Amino acid sequence: MRDKIAKLFTRIILLVLITSSSLGLVSIQQNSTNINDFPDSDSNLSTQDVYWPGDSSEWTEVEAETQGLDSDKIAAMFRDMMLYIDIHSIIIVRNGYLIVEEYLYNYQVLDTKEYSDQLPPKSYSGPIYHDQASTTKSLISILIGIALQQGLLDNLNQTLYEFFGHIWNESTFVDSALKKNITIGQLLTMNSGLSGEYYHDPWPPVDSINLSLEHVPLSYTPGDPAVWEYTDFGPNLLSGIITNVTGGQSAGEFAKDNLFTPLGISEEEYNWNHDSLNISYGAYEFECSPKVQAKLGMLCLNNGTWNGTQIVDEDYIKDATSTQVSTGKGAYGYLWYTNGPYGGYYSVGAGGQNIYVIPQYNITVGFTGANEASYDPLLVNYIIQFAADNAPEWDRAPGSKTINEGDSFYYDVNASDTSGVDYSINDIVNFHITSEGIITNSRRLSAGVYPLLISAYNPFNNSITAGINVRVIATSSNEIPGFDFNLILFMILCTSAVLIFWRKKYSNIK
Template sequence: MVPLAVLLLLLLLVFVLVPQLHGPEQVSTPTYWPTDGWHNSTPEEHGFDSAKLAEALLTMREQNINIHSLMIIRDGEVLLDAYFYPYDGTTVHDQASVTKSVMTTLIAIADEEGKLQLDQPMVSYFPDRTIRNMDFRKENITVRHLTSMSSGLDCTSERDEETLNEMMTSPDWVQFTLDRQVIWEPGTHFVYCSPGMHLLSPILQNATGMTALEYARPNLLEPLGIRDVIWYTDPQGYNVGSADLYLHPHDMAKIGYLWLNKGQWEGEQIVSPEWVQDSVSVQMVTGGGDDYGYGWWVPKDEPVAYSAIGRGGQRILVVPDWDLIVVTTGGGFEFDEIEPLLIPAIVDLDHELPANPAGMIELEAALDTIAQPPAPLPVAQLPEIASEISGKNFSFDPNPLGVQKMRLEFNGPGEAIVYLLFTEEEQMVSWRIGLDGVYRFSPGDNDLPLGMRGYWADAQTFVMEYDEIANNGHIMLRMRFEADRVVIEGEEAAHELTLMFEGVQENP
């Protein structure tokens, strides 16, 4: 697969950088600001082929790519706004590590206001904490080092961010991270370290007296017209600095548009142009794919584009020379899966294409198709074991999902119900399960939609699909029932996790 940076560079050379063919394209001064909503246009008005976009969307659906939404914005106008069943775009969506790009922005704004200092030692913002493993290197870690993932703290992104998972199981995330040993000289070594990014949130709160969300509303979100926001907190009440911010895709695009316009919005400088430039310039060489700025990923060698990227398919891609923003959300996919499908739709980025009514009809039909549920499948006769386990409780030892008890009920031909009791919960939750290939929806956390469907893979194995539709949590669970026991194996798409645990039937 050709990397995104290479494809963009090749296209940029063809459409933009070859002076004998075209003059360099510059980002124009906006004729309006999308504070209260984006303007729409046709793909052809911006050099895209609507029929090719329709083909790309249908192929994504046919290939079962787990994409939730796709927006393409050029010259400040939306030329594609697509939503894939089961996500319909009416709710906010988990940003995963796109949160890091927002968190570093808040730190920059607070620095410009004089609330904190980027080059101030990290530990100076925690005067009331006793910090282990203190040495001169830890004393030299600055806020700036945290924003560029170069703190030197003992942190690994291997094994699905093992250090992050250790932090999240600790009672105090901030103390866990502050206590880490320093194993590299600060500013010399890049390590993708979500715990280090999380420290930016308590630093901001300790410096301003406001949580990150409280500070973000008047200083970043509300000026851009971003009002519908969820931001989860750690056990001590700090907004998670590395993840768990939820925004609408349209509002994700506003963050990209703010960067495209060098930090300015409606005549107000929200964040300094110097920070915008520095954040998307290489601050740390990663040794891998893209390099890293301050919370943003930057292609190597040629800064054709830059991205805020979150696990599972969350992305804000900005291509300044094309005045282009691409926003995606997903439940576990890679941009490389959709990129080759979109490239053919780019026809001429220097000239408006002729109107294409037939192509627009195809595109509208494709947008409708991808938003619809699949046709219900015939429901096979339930195996004998379904009636044997129906209504019976199974208990579990501690496990990664935190499930203490489970009960399945198979009372109808097309649906089942699962009852689950989670650790530290007092009552079971119940969710309907579609047995015909179509999700049954229930309210999940913060009343965000949750979809469930399942089927019997064989006479003893029930497969249950759990989809946190506005999240990137998508888990397939295979439950094999034998006698009075059940063995559950699971795969989580966005986190690439596998798990296995067993349960026993109560009072068989």
């Protein structure tokens, strides 16, 4: 009897081992048979392509729909805006592609790409460029960033006295003791204390630096966080600082070498007036074409980079176009207003000279005109309206993936759509996908095949879907697929315990 029981349990143990081995081999076979049918795809980190225009004359228009915008909406804008806004030009650029460049007179779109010579003398500067008024201030801000990029300036805490100490006159400069410690940063944020109401004649000034230092009073303590006062005198001083650190170049000359030429802007596209000492006016008197407006906006949109070259200090541009102080009109950075539509920012020039930058949608829009109305309704209701019939496209078709059991899953899929892309996935129990298209496992994945449907869709719910398999290969603690030796050991121990019990019971009976 004892021999029969021993043989029985020996057979049970052998059966357990053979069954486990067979299951392991089946698992190996199942997990390896069709792996080649599911090639892995590399992580895709591509982004929306940006076109970098060279010479402005070669920058030609493309259809709005090629960049996801709605040409019917834009056409309706030109009809409707004639009812209430006197616009002289409008330019729209998305992803670097020129979508609209139109010139208007008396509310009518002109047949030529030139301004009408019937415009008022203050507006009409030439066939292709227009007075920019205080948008000049935003240009000066860009040049300060270039001076930082090139090491001509150390930081924004440098004071007026550091640059104008050689002409400083304690006895004649009004509010000299406080004025000498005004910083570049305070000039950039309109928080310098310089009065915005001081009247002077002639205009523009013959000597803009002397006027600001000797005659313009302070209306509050420089840097007072509770005060913001718009003034032309601060930007004029910033222009003088550029001339100081460049060894005598006017801001216009510095811009030509370090900004306009790298951006493909010719001397025929702009004009920048200066005072009797060759100091470019930093607050006004800059004139340019719509394409110059658009290129300046594009440069800021891309954080100071132009076609791979860092022209303006990146951190500076980010700070310049972010809120630094609150104003009665909203929010202000470094001579840029930062409360634009869709989280964008914009320059403001009297009479409707504006550059809008909308990073969320990679859009730059430039306006010139003779009005004080806000352009926000045109942006929201007509321009930033996307074509509803385009679906996203995969930058690279997603492919199936294979991982070992216990490994973390990470896969980056990318789709492009000019109106924006979001993602969804069918298996939200085991996986998670971010708004950037990164898929990870949300819990430990057991061995098996997980079919995934990945969808990319735009704001109009037009979508594209790809199906992939995530194959998880079983592995044991000793890296031999298909074997769980802990389970096998447990079964052997249980079997041995039963065998010992029966042996004792049999011995007692005997």
